[in-house]
Amino acid sequence: MNLIFYLLAIATGVVTGGITSLIGASGVMIIVPILTMLFKLNVHTAIGTSLFVDVIASLTVAYSYYKNGNIELKSGIWIALTSIIGAQLGALFASKMGEGNLSTSFGVVLIIAGLSMLRKSYKEKKDPSDSVSGFIQFKAEWQKILAALIIGLGIGVLSGIFGAGGGVMILLALIILMSFPLHKAIGTSTLIMAITALSSTVGYAARGNIDILLGIILSVGAVLGGVLGSRYANKVNEKTLQRVVGICFMSMGVIMTIIEIIK
Numbered sequence: 001m002n003l004i005f006y007l008l009a010i011a012t013g014v015v016t017g018g019i020t021s022l023i024g025a026s027g028v029m030i031i032v033p034i035l036t037m038l039f040k041l042n043v044h045t046a047i048g049t050s051l052f053v054d055v056i057a058s059l060t061v062a063y064s065y066y067k068n069g070n071i072e073l074k075s076g077i078w079i080a081l082t083s084i085i086g087a088q089l090g091a092l093f094a095s096k097m098g099e100g101n102l103s104t105s106f107g108v109v110l111i112i113a114g115l116s117m118l119r120k121s122y123k124e125k126k127d128p129s130d131s132v133s134g135f136i137q138f139k140a141e142w143q144k145i146l147a148a149l150i151i152g153l154g155i156g157v158l159s160g161i162f163g164a165g166g167g168v169m170i171l172l173a174l175i176i177l178m179s180f181p182l183h184k185a186i187g188t189s190t191l192i193m194a195i196t197a198l199s200s201t202v203g204y205a206a207r208g209n210i211d212i213l214l215g216i217i218l219s220v221g222a223v224l225g226g227v228l229g230s231r232y233a234n235k236v237n238e239k240t241l242q243r244v245v246g247i248c249f250m251s252m253g254v255i256m257t258i259i260e261i262i263k
Contacts (some may be wrong), residue, residue, distance in 0.1 A: 006217060008038065013221020016053060020222075021061040021229030024171045024186035026054055026193055031218065033110070033252040045211055048204030051197050052215040057222035058194035064230030065187025075178045076188045078145050079152035079170060083192065084199040086156020091203030093157075110253025118246040121239045148178070156196055170196075 016030050031053060035046035065071055073080075155170055170189035174180040180188065204210055 009214060009217040010221035010224075013053065013057075013218040013223075014225035014228075015221075016218070017057045017060065017222035017225025017227070018229040019225075020054075020057045020190065020193075021064065021226045022233055024189050024193075026058075026197070030248070030252075033255070035214075037255070039214065041211065041214075044204070044207075044209045048201065048207075048209035049211045049215045049218070051201040051204060052210055052212075053218045053222050054197040055194050055201055056219040057226050058190050058197060060223050060226035061230050062187060062191035062194055064227065065183070065190060068183075068187075070183045070187035071191055072180065072184050072188050073191070075144065075148060075180075076170075076174060076192050078148035079155065079174075080192045080195045082149045082152035083156035083170075083196040086153040087196050087199035088156075088203050090157040091200050091207075107253040107255075107257035110249045111257070112253075114246040114248070114250030114253060116246075118243060118250075121243045121246065144178075152192075156199070 012031060012034050019030060020026065031050035032043070032046045035041045035049060036043055039046075041049065062071065151170075170192050171185055174185040174189055178185075201210070
């Protein structure tokens with residue numbers, strides 16, 4: 001390993017931590033393509049290593065939001081519980097998939113995530129009564145808990161398969177179904193994302209699919225990016241950031257898919 005290798009790894013970590021802190025999205029979607037394309041890791045090890053970094057970055061960001069009173073686990077804890085189970089199921093399923101299929105699938109996920117971010121960035125803000133949360137009403141507390149458990153299971157499975165802590169999906173669930181304010185939704189989803197990613201990380205580690213040294217180097221940058229990003233989160237133009245990240249996701253998704261097709 002030379003100096004350029006270390007600097008590139010730390011820079012990747014900084015970007016990952018920054019994205020996690022600013023938009024509540026899992027930085028895994030950034031790390032996996034970079035690890036496979038630039039660091040030449042196989043996709044299973046890339047996902048496992050990225051999950052390791054995701055845990056560190058998410059905990060760092062969650063702590064920053066916690067200090068500002070923007071974490072609420074009264075409802076979100078139920079999502080975290082089943083997401084742990086789902087993450088193990090997803091990691092098991094991923095180990096049975098061929099590397100080419102997994103890379104192609106991840107590329108498609110990146111493209112969809114990018115399109116979703118771009119669409120959201122251009123969507124005009126509507127009155128709260130027009131949102132889904134305006135007509136989805138839970139008559140009893142157990143119905144809300146059951147919905148959260150089902151959501152958590154689905155998020156966990158996707159996390160285990162694709163290495164994503166599910167931050168965007170958790171965020172949407174908290175906003176739409178749980179009616180969380182945006183800042184509290186980001187803080188809470190980041191903590192849940194850390195728990196989910198930790199469960200997936202254990203699954204990948206048990207199969208020897210984590211590069212610990214590289215993960216530690218990436219985590220150094222992720223902590224730095226997470227701290228700086230959280231500090232200035234409220235000053236960032238959210239729509240502009242969503243457009244930039246959306247384009248990045250789509251570009252990397254297309255590249256990964258094309259590479260697998262022409263192999």
